[in-house]
Amino acid sequence: MNIIDLHVHSLVSDGSYSPRELAHHAKEVGLSAFALTDHDNIAGNGEAAAAAREQGLDFLNGMELTADFMGRKLHIVCLGFDADHPSFRQLYAEIRRVKEGKIPEIIDYVHAKGIDISLEKVRPFAYGEVLDRYAIMRYLVSLHLYDRAQPLWDHYLDPAVRELGLDQNMPV
Known part of the structure:
Protein backbone atom coordinates (compact mmCIF):
# COMPACT_ATOMS: atom_id res chain seq x y z
CA MET A 1 0.00 0.00 0.00
CA ASP A 84 8.13 27.45 -14.80
CA HIS A 85 5.02 28.06 -16.92
CA PRO A 86 4.75 31.79 -17.84
CA SER A 87 1.16 32.07 -16.60
CA PHE A 88 2.06 30.53 -13.26
CA ARG A 89 5.18 32.73 -12.96
CA GLN A 90 3.03 35.83 -13.55
CA LEU A 91 0.47 34.80 -10.92
CA TYR A 92 3.19 33.82 -8.46
CA ALA A 93 5.00 37.16 -8.90
CA GLU A 94 1.76 38.93 -7.98
CA ILE A 95 1.24 36.69 -4.95
CA ARG A 96 4.77 37.42 -3.70
CA ARG A 97 4.40 41.16 -4.42
CA VAL A 98 1.30 41.30 -2.23
CA LYS A 99 2.77 39.10 0.50
CA GLU A 100 6.12 40.86 0.70
CA GLY A 101 4.98 44.39 -0.09
CA LYS A 102 3.75 45.36 3.36
CA ILE A 103 6.46 43.78 5.50
CA PRO A 104 7.83 47.15 6.69
CA GLU A 105 4.31 48.20 7.73
CA ILE A 106 3.76 44.93 9.61
CA ILE A 107 7.09 45.39 11.40
CA ASP A 108 6.10 48.97 12.31
CA TYR A 109 2.73 47.71 13.59
CA VAL A 110 4.39 45.07 15.80
CA HIS A 111 6.97 47.62 17.01
CA ALA A 112 4.16 50.00 18.00
CA LYS A 113 2.80 47.17 20.18
CA GLY A 114 6.01 47.36 22.24
CA ILE A 115 8.08 44.61 20.63
CA ASP A 116 11.78 45.19 19.90
CA ILE A 117 11.66 44.51 16.17
CA SER A 118 13.13 45.97 13.00
CA LEU A 119 13.67 44.93 9.40
CA GLU A 120 17.34 44.27 10.23
CA LYS A 121 16.38 41.99 13.14
CA VAL A 122 13.85 40.05 11.04
CA ARG A 123 16.02 39.59 7.94
CA PRO A 124 18.14 36.71 9.41
CA PHE A 125 14.90 34.77 9.98
CA ALA A 126 13.93 34.83 6.31
CA TYR A 127 14.03 31.49 4.52
CA GLY A 128 16.43 32.15 1.67
CA GLU A 129 15.43 35.42 0.06
CA VAL A 130 11.81 35.26 1.21
CA LEU A 131 11.04 38.05 3.66
CA ASP A 132 7.42 37.57 4.65
CA ARG A 133 5.16 37.20 7.70
CA TYR A 134 6.69 33.84 8.51
CA ALA A 135 10.12 35.47 8.88
CA ILE A 136 8.53 37.91 11.31
CA MET A 137 6.89 34.99 13.11
CA ARG A 138 10.19 33.10 13.41
CA TYR A 139 11.78 36.25 14.86
CA LEU A 140 8.94 36.64 17.38
CA VAL A 141 9.25 32.99 18.39
CA SER A 142 12.97 33.56 19.02
CA LEU A 143 12.06 36.21 21.62
CA HIS A 144 10.33 33.54 23.79
CA LEU A 145 7.41 35.85 24.58
CA TYR A 146 4.99 32.92 24.85
CA ASP A 147 5.38 29.18 25.34
CA ARG A 148 3.71 28.53 21.97
CA ALA A 149 3.56 30.33 18.64
CA GLN A 150 -0.21 30.78 18.17
CA PRO A 151 -0.55 33.73 20.60
CA LEU A 152 2.13 35.58 18.62
CA TRP A 153 0.07 35.21 15.46
CA ASP A 154 -3.14 36.12 17.29
CA HIS A 155 -1.78 39.19 19.08
CA TYR A 156 0.59 40.66 16.51
CA LEU A 157 0.48 39.28 12.98
CA ASP A 158 -3.20 38.55 12.41
CA PRO A 159 -4.33 42.00 13.63
CA ALA A 160 -1.62 43.62 11.49
CA VAL A 161 -2.82 41.71 8.43
CA ARG A 162 -6.42 42.77 9.05
CA GLU A 163 -5.57 46.39 9.86
CA LEU A 164 -3.29 46.77 6.83
CA GLY A 165 -5.78 45.02 4.55
CA LEU A 166 -3.23 42.48 3.26
CA ASP A 167 -5.67 39.69 2.46
CA GLN A 168 -8.07 41.92 0.55
CA ASN A 169 -5.76 42.30 -2.44
CA MET A 170 -5.00 38.65 -3.10
CA PRO A 171 -5.78 37.37 -6.56
CA VAL A 172 -8.25 34.53 -6.79
Missing part, protein backbone atom coordinates in the same frame (compact mmCIF):
# COMPACT_ATOMS: atom_id res chain seq x y z
CA ASN A 2 1.31 3.46 -0.93
CA ILE A 3 0.71 6.28 1.51
CA ILE A 4 1.02 9.88 0.37
CA ASP A 5 0.54 13.29 2.01
CA LEU A 6 -0.63 16.09 -0.28
CA HIS A 7 -0.66 18.90 2.30
CA VAL A 8 2.70 19.43 4.03
CA HIS A 9 4.23 22.67 5.30
CA SER A 10 7.93 23.42 5.84
CA LEU A 11 9.90 26.14 7.58
CA VAL A 12 9.32 28.23 4.45
CA SER A 13 5.92 28.97 5.99
CA ASP A 14 4.59 27.57 9.25
CA GLY A 15 6.05 24.04 9.36
CA SER A 16 8.65 22.56 11.68
CA TYR A 17 11.11 21.05 9.19
CA SER A 18 13.17 22.40 6.32
CA PRO A 19 12.08 21.15 2.88
CA ARG A 20 15.06 18.74 2.89
CA GLU A 21 14.22 17.46 6.38
CA LEU A 22 10.63 16.86 5.28
CA ALA A 23 11.77 14.36 2.68
CA HIS A 24 13.79 12.47 5.30
CA HIS A 25 10.84 12.58 7.70
CA ALA A 26 8.47 11.39 4.97
CA LYS A 27 10.72 8.39 4.36
CA GLU A 28 10.95 7.65 8.10
CA VAL A 29 7.17 7.60 8.52
CA GLY A 30 6.65 5.38 5.47
CA LEU A 31 5.29 7.78 2.87
CA SER A 32 5.86 6.97 -0.78
CA ALA A 33 5.14 10.54 -1.93
CA PHE A 34 4.35 14.01 -0.66
CA ALA A 35 3.55 17.51 -1.86
CA LEU A 36 5.04 20.59 -0.25
CA THR A 37 2.21 23.12 0.15
CA ASP A 38 3.68 26.07 2.00
CA HIS A 39 1.45 29.13 2.37
CA ASP A 40 1.65 31.30 -0.76
CA ASN A 41 5.20 30.18 -1.43
CA ILE A 42 7.07 27.69 -3.62
CA ALA A 43 10.58 28.60 -2.43
CA GLY A 44 11.11 25.17 -0.86
CA ASN A 45 9.77 23.00 -3.70
CA GLY A 46 13.12 22.58 -5.49
CA GLU A 47 14.92 21.57 -2.30
CA ALA A 48 12.10 19.21 -1.30
CA ALA A 49 11.96 17.62 -4.78
CA ALA A 50 15.71 16.99 -4.82
CA ALA A 51 15.66 15.51 -1.31
CA ALA A 52 12.63 13.35 -2.21
CA ARG A 53 14.53 11.93 -5.20
CA GLU A 54 17.50 11.13 -2.93
CA GLN A 55 15.11 9.30 -0.58
CA GLY A 56 13.42 7.40 -3.41
CA LEU A 57 10.13 9.24 -2.91
CA ASP A 58 7.77 10.78 -5.42
CA PHE A 59 7.18 14.50 -5.10
CA LEU A 60 4.48 16.84 -6.37
CA ASN A 61 4.86 20.63 -6.63
CA GLY A 62 2.41 22.37 -4.36
CA MET A 63 1.40 25.58 -2.63
CA GLU A 64 -1.44 26.59 -0.34
CA LEU A 65 -2.86 29.74 -1.91
CA THR A 66 -4.61 32.26 0.32
CA ALA A 67 -7.35 34.12 -1.50
CA ASP A 68 -10.13 36.54 -0.63
CA PHE A 69 -13.43 35.50 -2.17
CA MET A 70 -16.64 37.36 -1.44
CA GLY A 71 -15.23 38.66 1.85
CA ARG A 72 -13.96 35.27 3.01
CA LYS A 73 -10.42 34.06 3.31
CA LEU A 74 -9.91 30.78 1.47
CA HIS A 75 -6.97 28.40 1.57
CA ILE A 76 -6.71 26.54 -1.73
CA VAL A 77 -4.29 23.63 -2.01
CA CYS A 78 -2.72 23.83 -5.47
CA LEU A 79 -0.98 20.68 -6.73
CA GLY A 80 1.01 19.50 -9.71
CA PHE A 81 1.51 22.83 -11.45
CA ASP A 82 4.41 23.69 -13.72
CA ALA A 83 6.30 26.28 -11.67
Whole structure:
Protein backbone atom coordinates (compact mmCIF):
# COMPACT_ATOMS: atom_id res chain seq x y z
CA MET A 1 0.00 0.00 0.00
CA ASN A 2 1.31 3.46 -0.93
CA ILE A 3 0.71 6.28 1.51
CA ILE A 4 1.02 9.88 0.37
CA ASP A 5 0.54 13.29 2.01
CA LEU A 6 -0.63 16.09 -0.28
CA HIS A 7 -0.66 18.90 2.30
CA VAL A 8 2.70 19.43 4.03
CA HIS A 9 4.23 22.67 5.30
CA SER A 10 7.93 23.42 5.84
CA LEU A 11 9.90 26.14 7.58
CA VAL A 12 9.32 28.23 4.45
CA SER A 13 5.92 28.97 5.99
CA ASP A 14 4.59 27.57 9.25
CA GLY A 15 6.05 24.04 9.36
CA SER A 16 8.65 22.56 11.68
CA TYR A 17 11.11 21.05 9.19
CA SER A 18 13.17 22.40 6.32
CA PRO A 19 12.08 21.15 2.88
CA ARG A 20 15.06 18.74 2.89
CA GLU A 21 14.22 17.46 6.38
CA LEU A 22 10.63 16.86 5.28
CA ALA A 23 11.77 14.36 2.68
CA HIS A 24 13.79 12.47 5.30
CA HIS A 25 10.84 12.58 7.70
CA ALA A 26 8.47 11.39 4.97
CA LYS A 27 10.72 8.39 4.36
CA GLU A 28 10.95 7.65 8.10
CA VAL A 29 7.17 7.60 8.52
CA GLY A 30 6.65 5.38 5.47
CA LEU A 31 5.29 7.78 2.87
CA SER A 32 5.86 6.97 -0.78
CA ALA A 33 5.14 10.54 -1.93
CA PHE A 34 4.35 14.01 -0.66
CA ALA A 35 3.55 17.51 -1.86
CA LEU A 36 5.04 20.59 -0.25
CA THR A 37 2.21 23.12 0.15
CA ASP A 38 3.68 26.07 2.00
CA HIS A 39 1.45 29.13 2.37
CA ASP A 40 1.65 31.30 -0.76
CA ASN A 41 5.20 30.18 -1.43
CA ILE A 42 7.07 27.69 -3.62
CA ALA A 43 10.58 28.60 -2.43
CA GLY A 44 11.11 25.17 -0.86
CA ASN A 45 9.77 23.00 -3.70
CA GLY A 46 13.12 22.58 -5.49
CA GLU A 47 14.92 21.57 -2.30
CA ALA A 48 12.10 19.21 -1.30
CA ALA A 49 11.96 17.62 -4.78
CA ALA A 50 15.71 16.99 -4.82
CA ALA A 51 15.66 15.51 -1.31
CA ALA A 52 12.63 13.35 -2.21
CA ARG A 53 14.53 11.93 -5.20
CA GLU A 54 17.50 11.13 -2.93
CA GLN A 55 15.11 9.30 -0.58
CA GLY A 56 13.42 7.40 -3.41
CA LEU A 57 10.13 9.24 -2.91
CA ASP A 58 7.77 10.78 -5.42
CA PHE A 59 7.18 14.50 -5.10
CA LEU A 60 4.48 16.84 -6.37
CA ASN A 61 4.86 20.63 -6.63
CA GLY A 62 2.41 22.37 -4.36
CA MET A 63 1.40 25.58 -2.63
CA GLU A 64 -1.44 26.59 -0.34
CA LEU A 65 -2.86 29.74 -1.91
CA THR A 66 -4.61 32.26 0.32
CA ALA A 67 -7.35 34.12 -1.50
CA ASP A 68 -10.13 36.54 -0.63
CA PHE A 69 -13.43 35.50 -2.17
CA MET A 70 -16.64 37.36 -1.44
CA GLY A 71 -15.23 38.66 1.85
CA ARG A 72 -13.96 35.27 3.01
CA LYS A 73 -10.42 34.06 3.31
CA LEU A 74 -9.91 30.78 1.47
CA HIS A 75 -6.97 28.40 1.57
CA ILE A 76 -6.71 26.54 -1.73
CA VAL A 77 -4.29 23.63 -2.01
CA CYS A 78 -2.72 23.83 -5.47
CA LEU A 79 -0.98 20.68 -6.73
CA GLY A 80 1.01 19.50 -9.71
CA PHE A 81 1.51 22.83 -11.45
CA ASP A 82 4.41 23.69 -13.72
CA ALA A 83 6.30 26.28 -11.67
CA ASP A 84 8.13 27.45 -14.80
CA HIS A 85 5.02 28.06 -16.92
CA PRO A 86 4.75 31.79 -17.84
CA SER A 87 1.16 32.07 -16.60
CA PHE A 88 2.06 30.53 -13.26
CA ARG A 89 5.18 32.73 -12.96
CA GLN A 90 3.03 35.83 -13.55
CA LEU A 91 0.47 34.80 -10.92
CA TYR A 92 3.19 33.82 -8.46
CA ALA A 93 5.00 37.16 -8.90
CA GLU A 94 1.76 38.93 -7.98
CA ILE A 95 1.24 36.69 -4.95
CA ARG A 96 4.77 37.42 -3.70
CA ARG A 97 4.40 41.16 -4.42
CA VAL A 98 1.30 41.30 -2.23
CA LYS A 99 2.77 39.10 0.50
CA GLU A 100 6.12 40.86 0.70
CA GLY A 101 4.98 44.39 -0.09
CA LYS A 102 3.75 45.36 3.36
CA ILE A 103 6.46 43.78 5.50
CA PRO A 104 7.83 47.15 6.69
CA GLU A 105 4.31 48.20 7.73
CA ILE A 106 3.76 44.93 9.61
CA ILE A 107 7.09 45.39 11.40
CA ASP A 108 6.10 48.97 12.31
CA TYR A 109 2.73 47.71 13.59
CA VAL A 110 4.39 45.07 15.80
CA HIS A 111 6.97 47.62 17.01
CA ALA A 112 4.16 50.00 18.00
CA LYS A 113 2.80 47.17 20.18
CA GLY A 114 6.01 47.36 22.24
CA ILE A 115 8.08 44.61 20.63
CA ASP A 116 11.78 45.19 19.90
CA ILE A 117 11.66 44.51 16.17
CA SER A 118 13.13 45.97 13.00
CA LEU A 119 13.67 44.93 9.40
CA GLU A 120 17.34 44.27 10.23
CA LYS A 121 16.38 41.99 13.14
CA VAL A 122 13.85 40.05 11.04
CA ARG A 123 16.02 39.59 7.94
CA PRO A 124 18.14 36.71 9.41
CA PHE A 125 14.90 34.77 9.98
CA ALA A 126 13.93 34.83 6.31
CA TYR A 127 14.03 31.49 4.52
CA GLY A 128 16.43 32.15 1.67
CA GLU A 129 15.43 35.42 0.06
CA VAL A 130 11.81 35.26 1.21
CA LEU A 131 11.04 38.05 3.66
CA ASP A 132 7.42 37.57 4.65
CA ARG A 133 5.16 37.20 7.70
CA TYR A 134 6.69 33.84 8.51
CA ALA A 135 10.12 35.47 8.88
CA ILE A 136 8.53 37.91 11.31
CA MET A 137 6.89 34.99 13.11
CA ARG A 138 10.19 33.10 13.41
CA TYR A 139 11.78 36.25 14.86
CA LEU A 140 8.94 36.64 17.38
CA VAL A 141 9.25 32.99 18.39
CA SER A 142 12.97 33.56 19.02
CA LEU A 143 12.06 36.21 21.62
CA HIS A 144 10.33 33.54 23.79
CA LEU A 145 7.41 35.85 24.58
CA TYR A 146 4.99 32.92 24.85
CA ASP A 147 5.38 29.18 25.34
CA ARG A 148 3.71 28.53 21.97
CA ALA A 149 3.56 30.33 18.64
CA GLN A 150 -0.21 30.78 18.17
CA PRO A 151 -0.55 33.73 20.60
CA LEU A 152 2.13 35.58 18.62
CA TRP A 153 0.07 35.21 15.46
CA ASP A 154 -3.14 36.12 17.29
CA HIS A 155 -1.78 39.19 19.08
CA TYR A 156 0.59 40.66 16.51
CA LEU A 157 0.48 39.28 12.98
CA ASP A 158 -3.20 38.55 12.41
CA PRO A 159 -4.33 42.00 13.63
CA ALA A 160 -1.62 43.62 11.49
CA VAL A 161 -2.82 41.71 8.43
CA ARG A 162 -6.42 42.77 9.05
CA GLU A 163 -5.57 46.39 9.86
CA LEU A 164 -3.29 46.77 6.83
CA GLY A 165 -5.78 45.02 4.55
CA LEU A 166 -3.23 42.48 3.26
CA ASP A 167 -5.67 39.69 2.46
CA GLN A 168 -8.07 41.92 0.55
CA ASN A 169 -5.76 42.30 -2.44
CA MET A 170 -5.00 38.65 -3.10
CA PRO A 171 -5.78 37.37 -6.56
CA VAL A 172 -8.25 34.53 -6.79
